[in-house]
Structures are given as C-alpha cells and as structure tokens.
Amino acid sequence: MALRTTGSVLVVFLWSVAVVLGQNGWSVTYTTQRICALKGSTVELTCSYIYPRGYRVTTTFWFTKIVDVENYVNLTDDPDYKDRGTYRSDRMNGHTLKITNLRESDSTEYKFRFITDQTRGKYFGNPGVTLSVTDLQVKVTTTWWSTTLTCSTTCTLTGNSTYIWYRNSKIVQEDSSPSYSVYFKTEDSFYCAVKGINSPAVSVRAQSYFHLTYTHQRICTLKGSSVNISCSYTYPRSHTVSETKWYIKGKLDEAPQILSPGYGGRVEYLGNMQSDSTLRITDLREEDTAEYKFRFRTDQTNWEPTFPGTTLTVTGLQVKVTPATVTEGQKVKLTCITTCTLTDNPNPTYIWYKNGHVTTQSNSLFLKPVSSEDAGRYSCAVEGHEDLYSPEETLTVRYGPKSTSVSVSPSGEIVEDSSVTLTCSSDANPPVDKYTWYKKNGASLTGSEKTYNFTTISSEDSGEYYCEAENKYGRLNSSSVSMDVQC
Numbered sequence: 001m002a003l004r005t006t007g008s009v010l011v012v013f014l015w016s017v018a019v020v021l022g023q024n025g026w027s028v029t030y031t032t033q034r035i036c037a038l039k040g041s042t043v044e045l046t047c048s049y050i051y052p053r054g055y056r057v058t059t060t061f062w063f064t065k066i067v068d069v070e071n072y073v074n075l076t077d078d079p080d081y082k083d084r085g086t087y088r089s090d091r092m093n094g095h096t097l098k099i100t101n102l103r104e105s106d107s108t109e110y111k112f113r114f115i116t117d118q119t120r121g122k123y124f125g126n127p128g129v130t131l132s133v134t135d136l137q138v139k140v141t142t143t144w145w146s147t148t149l150t151c152s153t154t155c156t157l158t159g160n161s162t163y164i165w166y167r168n169s170k171i172v173q174e175d176s177s178p179s180y181s182v183y184f185k186t187e188d189s190f191y192c193a194v195k196g197i198n199s200p201a202v203s204v205r206a207q208s209y210f211h212l213t214y215t216h217q218r219i220c221t222l223k224g225s226s227v228n229i230s231c232s233y234t235y236p237r238s239h240t241v242s243e244t245k246w247y248i249k250g251k252l253d254e255a256p257q258i259l260s261p262g263y264g265g266r267v268e269y270l271g272n273m274q275s276d277s278t279l280r281i282t283d284l285r286e287e288d289t290a291e292y293k294f295r296f297r298t299d300q301t302n303w304e305p306t307f308p309g310t311t312l313t314v315t316g317l318q319v320k321v322t323p324a325t326v327t328e329g330q331k332v333k334l335t336c337i338t339t340c341t342l343t344d345n346p347n348p349t350y351i352w353y354k355n356g357h358v359t360t361q362s363n364s365l366f367l368k369p370v371s372s373e374d375a376g377r378y379s380c381a382v383e384g385h386e387d388l389y390s391p392e393e394t395l396t397v398r399y400g401p402k403s404t405s406v407s408v409s410p411s412g413e414i415v416e417d418s419s420v421t422l423t424c425s426s427d428a429n430p431p432v433d434k435y436t437w438y439k440k441n442g443a444s445l446t447g448s449e450k451t452y453n454f455t456t457i458s459s460e461d462s463g464e465y466y467c468e469a470e471n472k473y474g475r476l477n478s479s480s481v482s483m484d485v486q487c
Contacts, residue, residue, distance in 0.1 A: 025052040028112050028125025036155035038197045039135040042100045047112045047125065048093040055116040062087060062097040063124075064108050072113055072124070080105070107133045136192055136199035146306075147204060151178040151192035164193045166201075181306060210235050210303050212294065214310045220340035223286055223316040224388045230271070230278040231294050231310075239298035244269070246279040249291040249309065256293075284314045315339040317390035319378050326370055327473065328399035334365040336380035336390065349383040372399045372429065400474020401426040406467050406481045415486050420454040424467035424478060432469040440464035440480050459485045 030047045037043045051057065061074040062085075075085050075097065089095045095112060111128030115121070134153040141148045151163045165173040165180040168188050173180050178192070182204065191201040212233040221227045235241070246269070248257040259279065261269045270278035277294060293309030295302070315338040322333045336350040352359045355376045359365075361383065367374050375397040381389035404426040414420055424435050437445040437452045440463060445452060454461055466480040 025050065026123045028114075028123070030112075030125060030129050032129065032158075033127065034130050034132070035158050036132045036134060036153070037102055037158060038153075038194060039102055039104055039133050040197050041102050041195075042098065043102060043131065045097045045099075045110055045129050045131070047095050047129075049095070049112065049114055049123070049125070051114070051116065051121070051123065055118055055121045057114050057116050059115040060089065060095060060113070062095075062110055062112050064110055070122075075110070102133045104133045104135065107131055136194065136197060138190060138192060138199050138202045140202065140204060146210075147182040149180045149182070149190055149192070149202075149204065151180075151194070151199060157194065161194050166191050166193065210305075212305050214294075216310050216343065217308070218311045218313070219343045220313045220315060220338070221284060221343060222338075222382060222385055222388050223284055223314050225284055225385060226280060226282040227284060227312065228270070228278050228280050229292050229310045229312065230276065232276040233294070233296065234275065235296075235298060235303065239300050241274050241296050242299055243297040244273050244277050245295050245297075246277070247293055247295070249293055259292075286314050286316065288312060289314050313340045315342075317380055317382070317388070319380055319390055319393035321378075321393060321395055326395065326397050328372055328397055329369045331366070331368040332370040332374070332395070334367070334378055334380075334393075334395070336364070336382075342382070345382065345384070351381045351383055351386055351389075353379045353381070353389060370397055372397050372402070372427075375429075396429070398429055398473055400471060401428040401432055401469035401476040403427050404467065404469045404476045404478040406465060406478045408481055408483060413486060414457065414483055416458055417456050420457045420461075420483070422452040422454075422465055422467070422481075424450055424452075424469060426469035426476065426478075428469065428471045428473070430471055432471050434470040436468040436470070438466050438468070440466065457483075457485050459487055461485055 028047055028049045030045075035043060035045070045062070049060075061072075061076070063072045063075050065073040065078065067073055075081055076087050078085070081099065084100050086098045087096070088098070097110065097112075099106060109128045109130050111124050111126060113122070113124035132155040134155050134157075137152045139150045139152045141150065149165070151165075160176065162174055162176060163178045164171055167190055180190075180192075187205045188203070189201045190204050192199045210233075212231055215230040215232075219227060219229065229246070246259045246267075248259065250256045259267050261267060266282045268280040268282075270280055277296075279292060279294075281288060289312060291309050291311045293305070295304035297303070318337050320335045320337050322335065323330070326332050334352070336352075342348060347363075349361055350363060351361055352365045365378070365380075375395055377392040377394050379389045379392045381387070404424065407423045407425065408414075409421045409423065422437070424432075424437070426432050432450075434448050435450055436448060439445060442463070452465075452467075462483055462485045464480040464482050466478045468475055468477045
C-alpha cells in the first residue's frame with residue numbers, strides 16, 4: 001500500500017494482498033477489504049473479476065445501496081457522490097473506484113457488480129471493501145511532569161503515515177509516532193497534519209514541574225581527547241535530589257549502561273549535583289560514540305526524561321591525498337579529515353608532519369608542483385592537540401629517471417683480455433625498466449640490461465661509453481665514461 005499526495009490532497013492506493021470472493025467460476029478479487037482514510041483526502045478502491053466461458057460482460061459498476069431486489073444503485077449515479085465518485089477500468093482487468101474529498105458519511109462497505117448478456121449471468125463480490133473515514137483530532141494528556149499531545153483518529157490509517165506537529169504554525173516534529181510531548185512551560189497553539197490534512201488547532205497551557213536541558217544536542221570531538229557533556233535541571237521545591245546518574249542509551253532491547261564515577265577509569269562527575277551536572281570522559285575512543293542521557297532521583301520520586309540526550313561522536317583524523325596517484329609536476333592537495341565537524345573548533349588549523357617532523361601549519365597542504373623530494377609519510381594533528389595525530393599516509397611520487405650515471409668495474413687500469421663490467425645507475429619511480437648502451441660515435445650496443453659485460457676486452461673496445469635509462473615517465477642519458485684498454 002502506498003500514500004501519495006497531490007497538492008494538499010491525500011490519495012490512498014491499495015496494493016495489498018488480494019481477497020478472492022466467488023464460486024463456480026464467478027469471482028471478484030478486491031485488493032484489500034479494509035481501508036482507513038482521512039476526511040478530505042482521496043481514496044481508490046480496486047478489484048478484478050472472472051466468469052465462466054460463454055458469457056459476455058455488458059455492465060460493470062461499484063455500489064453501496066440496493067433500492068429493491070436486483071436494483072443496485074451505480075455509485076457514479078448516486079447523488080451523495082456527485083462530482084466526487086469516478087469509475088475507470090483498464091485492459092488489465094483493473095476496475096477502480098475513486099472518491100475525492102472524503103466525508104465521514106462515506107464510511108460504508110463498497111461492492112463491485114458485473115452483468116453479462118445472459119439472464120442469470122450476474123454477480124457481485126461479497127463482502128466488499130469496508131471504508132472508514134476519520135478526521136484528525138488532538139488529544140491532550142497532562143501529567144505532573146509533562147503534557148502529551150496525540151494526533152488521534154477513529155481507525156488506524158492505511159499505509160505508513162508521517163505525523164507533523166506544528167507549534168504556532170511552525171513545524172516542531174516530524175515522526176511516525178502520532179504523539180508529541182511538551183516538557184516546558186507553554187501557552188501556545190498546536191495542531192497535527194498527515195500528508196497535507198490538518199487537524200483543528202488546540203490551545204495548550206502546560207506547566208512543567210520537572211525540566212532538564214542538555215547544553216549540547218550533539219558533540220563531535222577527537223579520539224584520545226576529553227569531553228564534557230553537561231545539563232541543567234529543575235524540580236519542585238519540596239524535593240531534594242538524592243542521586244544522579246549518567247548513562248548510555250541502550251540499543252533496541254538492551255539495558256542502558258550506567259556510567260558511575262570512575263567507570264573504566266575514564267569517567268568523572270562534575271557540577272553541584274543539585275541543579276547541574278557534567279559527565280567528563282577522558283581518553284576518548286571511537287566506541288564511545290553513543291547517546292548520553294541523564295536522570296536523577298529525589299527523596300520523593302525518580303525522574304527520567306524521554307526526549308533525546310546528547311549524541312557524542314568520536315572521530316579520528318585521516319590524511320586524504322588528491323589525486324591519489326601523483327606524477328612529478330602535478331598539483332597535489334593533502335587534506336586532514338574527520339567524520340564530523342569538531343564542536344569546539346569547527347574551522348581548525350592543522351599541524352602537518354612529514355616523516356615525523358613538523359613541516360607547516362595550514363588547513364590543507366598544497367604541493368604545487370610536487371617533486372620527488374616531497375615523497376614521504378605524512379600525518380596531521382589539530383592545533384592545540386598536537387599529540388593526537390593521524391595515522392601516517394604515504395605520498396608516492398611517480399617520476400622519470402634522474403641522476404643517470406655509468407660506473408666501471410674493476411676501476412683503475414684496464415688490460416687487454418680482462419673482464420670489465422659497465423653498470424648504469426638511475427633514480428626513478430617506478431624503477432627503470434629499459435636500459436640502452438651506446439659507444440660514443442658508434443652504434444648502440446646489444447642488450448637492454450642494467451649492466452654491460454666485456455668478458456674478454458680488447459684494445460678495439462677502447463672509447464667512451466654511456467647509457468640511457470627509461471621508464472613510463474621518461475628517459476635520460478648518462479654522462480660518458482672513458483675506457484683505455486692497455487695491450
């Protein structure tokens with residue numbers, strides 16, 4: 001079942017489990033048997049039908065009234081539904097009755113009838129669809145600690161409804177619950193609405209004897225730091241506070257976790273405990289993320305508010321590198337990120353570290369253009385919490401060959417018939433994947449390895465040699481080295 005509005009009109013469409021009514025090959029299938037809809041809204045009732053072979057359907061209609069035997073009043077001809085009731089059918093055997101601007105008097109049972117070309121070929125689905133039309137009313141329930149407003153109907157609305165509460169024409173709550181509680185002194189006008197249909201407004205004068213205010217509804221703070229979660233509260237003068245408790249709201253059916261002073265070696269209570277209280281938690285961990293609530297006991301009663309407490313989110317720091325893959329010469333941005341905006345420092349200055357040493361202070365770290373010397377391990381910390389730094393993120397810079405050179409082994413005098421090795425060295429990331437050897441004023445030598453070997457060198461090999469180092473980002477030639485082979 002789904003709800004849809006057009007302007008301020010609520011339309012109820014029915015897609016529930018079908019109800020089949022019939023016998024001997026004759027049947028009517030209603031999509032549902034019961035509907036509860038709001039006064040002033042629009043509803044659609046749908047069905048399909050089957051009948052034996054050999055018949056031809058000539059007439060179909062919905063009805064609620066039977067004037068006489070075999071005298072069924074077509075609903076679209078009923079004066080009570082003039083300009084409000086329409087009937088349509090489709091090629092998929094769907095037969096829909098649409099009623100707009102619903103009235104409470106529309107509450108009744110609706111049935112579908114079809115007539116064939118044969119005298120006894122008539123049928124209607126019984127029972128039909130029972131429609132209940134209700135208006136919205138605000139019911140007020142007052143206790144000695146709160147006032148509860150309930151958006152009331154005479155039947156349970158079909159479909160999933162969202163209830164919107166207005167205080168002096170301003171929205172104060174949107175929820176699937178039809179109730180709204182007031183824990184403060186007020187003398188205001190309230191009304192509720194469901195998908196554009198409003199209840200009459202009521203004036204509420206509420207007197208709260210117990211009252212509690214959390215300083216923050218939400219707090220975001222750093223992992224490893226400390227936090228103060230505080231509230232203030234009032235109660236009747238004749239009461240004396242005997243006990244206060246901070247606790248973590250349990251999930252689903254879990255019991256709340258009481259946080260007594262000293263809990264886990266990290267919890268402390270501050271405040272005068274008669275009108276205000278502060279929960280201090282040190283060495284925060286990400287698993288401390290939860291909703292924290294307060295309750296107190298007096299010499300006459302226990303009091304625990306039902307409204308939300310303070311939601312604490314504990315976040316670590318993380319370095320984000322953009323772009324993730326960096327080539328020398330590009331612009332690179334390093335950002336220190338959190339999972340939420342820090343409550344006590346929404347626009348922090350960050351301390352940046354490279355390989356464990358402070359490099360700069362800034363909101364973000366820009367490297368433009370980035371060079372191979374910028375490669376390393378980066379972390380960040382919020383100014384004022386320099387000891388709470390993020391995990392290190394390695395910045396890898398891709399670049400072509402640099403500092404390409406050739407070395408000769410063994411060094412010193414080279415004699416004929418000895419073994420000599422030339423080695424090409426180059427700094428590159430990724431490493432050089434191709435080497436090319438050259439003899440000056442001559443052709444390139446065979447082979448593409450890092451080393452070039454002369455197993456039995458001769459005087460004809462004397463000359464100047466150099467290499468070319470190459471990877472996907474570039475190539476670079478070395479300076480030449482001279483070899484003088486002695487006979």
